[in-house]
Amino acid sequence: MDFSSKKIKLTNKKKVAVVGGGLVGGLNACFLAKRGFEVTVFESREDIRCAKTIKGKSINLALSHRGRQALKHVGMEDKIVSNGIPMHARMIHSVNGKCSPIPYGRKGQYILSVGRANLNKELLTAAEAYPNTQLNFNHKLLDWNPETGTMTFLGPDGTEKDFQADLIVGCDGAFSATRKQFLRRSRFDYSQTYIPHGYLELTMPPRNGDFAMKPNFLHIWPRNTFMMIALPNMDKTFTCTLFMPFEEFEKITTGDELMAHFQKYFQDSIPLFGVDVLKRDFFQLPAQAMVSVKCSPHHLNEKCILMGDAAHAVVPFYGQGMNAGFEDCLVFDEILDQFNEDLSAVLPEYSRVRVPDDHAICDLAMYNYIEMRAHVNSRYFLFRKYLDNVLHFFMPRTIIPLYTMVTFTRTRYHEAVIRWKWQNKVITQGLLLLGTMSAAGATYLLVKYIPQKSTGSVEQLWNKLLTLKWFQK
């Protein structure tokens, strides 16, 4: 097979193979093509733009600052943003159907609900528009040689073909075929951890031609051991994702069991789905597993680099999977500039810089896996979210909520974690001090201004305070 059918004008430019034509592969092709490299993309599935049904994962995407900055660099931010729906706050649905919003950041700060399929199509079309880019679909990577950069693919006609690249960019997802060669090397650290929860998607149809719920929110039904979320789509539907331990999923085998479960935990959503839709969607597919992948280093020799899920699959609870992958492309681009495209320097530097950040976002996503379904039910957590935002308002440079650093800035992930721990220490100590002083002050005032004989009332007052619902949570 002839990969050079499209004639490239550039000479002496590096030949780069991008493995994977998903979101990160598509964007990376744009970055590398913009730089003038000779880019060839190999995707194992068919062209998503021609596909009748789209297989694979579809957990909704929340585009935020890091992803937008990367898109901006290849001139695609506006187009993608115009096809997204701003979400300014979480909308918490309590068991009794009460809804309370928790803003994501300051006024005007929001994340964007974007459709994976459309975004993927746009990226592939943009990559293909560069004359020095060629896309190959139905090409499955079988193996590659870390010394020579020779790759072997199984093509659409069922025969094996070789391709030679100066640089291989592995963007082929959590179960990366590119990564297999890394695993054969000594001193490559690797971990894959499945969480006990599975997920399942349900579609909430429009209601009287409009969104069934307020659209500019990420709706959350936190239920401690499990949770449901809903993100708005451009067609006025919501994609709802139910996260539950696999054992819980296994317990629900009939329509009646399903309805009983929803009656108990997600009652307000039933009329919005409609019983028929709910039963149809729930039993359509089995619950899917979620995996967290970490590895180090991200490069092999001067030949190969891993990005996106191939380097750091995260659980989907911080809305940073795509954003981290897009930022990978941007960071790599920055380092290419810094080292004048000398791959022997660029690749180790990328691992040095990016590994701690990618590990940090894996850990943060795992942390939020607990926070999202459990902590948002705690009054102290809500108070702390509120306090963090207030402190941020008055001291915007000193106290920055973790979520803000992760979502609305390009603060390096691992630095955000360090800063967050420091802030927590300061705020907790401040609260303790304030609490102690208030208690002392209150006691002083009570003792001073209440007649001596009614000393008992001080105790009564404290007891009354302590029985308040707030303290019991």
Place this chain on the structure above:
Amino acid sequence: MDFSSKKIKLTNKKKVAVVGGGLVGGLNACFLAKRGFEVTVFESREDIRCAKTIKGKSINLALSHRGRQALKHVGMEDKIVSNGIPMHARMIHSVNGKCSPIPYGRKGQYILSVGRANLNKELLTAAEAYPNTQLNFNHKLLDWNPETGTMTFLGPDGTEKDFQADLIVGCDGAFSATRKQFLRRSRFDYSQTYIPHGYLELTMPPRNGDFAMKPNFLHIWPRNTFMMIALPNMDKTFTCTLFMPFEEFEKITTGDELMAHFQKYFQDSIPLFGVDVLKRDFFQLPAQAMVSVKCSPHHLNEKCILMGDAAHAVVPFYGQGMNAGFEDCLVFDEILDQFNEDLSAVLPEYSRVRVPDDHAICDLAMYNYIEMRAHVNSRYFLFRKYLDNVLHFFMPRTIIPLYTMVTFTRTRYHEAVIRWKWQNKVITQGLLLLGTMSAAGATYLLVKYIPQKSTGSVEQLWNKLLTLKWFQK
């Protein structure tokens, strides 16, 4: 190829394939054969008993209680123990050449230095003595089918052969080929972590026909960032292992650099090695990497179970790698009894019981990786070792040193860790209380019995106490 060349009399007995003819594979073959199963062992290398040179790892082995209990079960304990050298204590070599012993446990408790090659040979010979066991060497596992149990091997004649088993027992080490099929399944947790240290072996020859150092000790030269250990062999040599960060190894490229390093850190060992031996051994092979592997579950369907390093490779700093692997065989045997050899119940139960213990020993070995080279230089650590032993003497059921639980009992590894943390809490709190009381008491006595005008001397005394060397360490 005909695997049934040796006629088996037993009928209706399970066909078990043991992958790997190393220590754990050899012992497991004995266990399974003793039970009457039809056992076939497949080892990828040649028969170690006929090999001219023995390749692969050789870090010395310290046999302790768990390993001995497993050997005892197949009637091999006495034979192996008689070929081992008891080590009653660590012998700490300080930089200035001073030697101080730290006992491993109570009087009479010891670990055994055993040679890997001899032990492996004995186990294979013992396995082969069972009429229902067949050993195959130079058989490399290519793949196997988790539904049917069909395995494909590359045989010594270079052709592929299939073998069908009811149960596949993967004992094929840290880079297990059996495990690959696990990694293709969803919800299999796996991690491999390389430590920054490499290791290199040096041989200390006999001196005037006898051991060059006291034989009944595990000699340790702890030097914080690196360390050397030495274990005695039956031929009156010592096998010394040098553990250093790879960067440090890379700095030593000439004989002079090597001698300067040894002069500085291991001076007392130079005359014992001899300069020529040292230079020859050091530059013979590059430093080897060490990996820690964890995974879960340890079984796949009712078809396959992983044991030994294939399930839990540990760094070699607790002397438990082989012991944990041998105990795996014993635990599996106990569960086979418990569930009447019903593999559909035995395999999940083995994972349920054994995974937490195997994870615990991985973590403990990693913890000792720091303790052995650094903490043994700290006076507080030595004091605590001493205190633990004293408390154990007076309260043998309440306070059991961690090392004792791990090395001289079959206390489940994860329970030993829980108990150790509890004991540490109790002892630390006790020490704090004792310290506070002593300080208060001492101050009281000083103030009471020293004339009022010389109050300054109390302060002087405290200052003097605080400048004592002990506190500065």
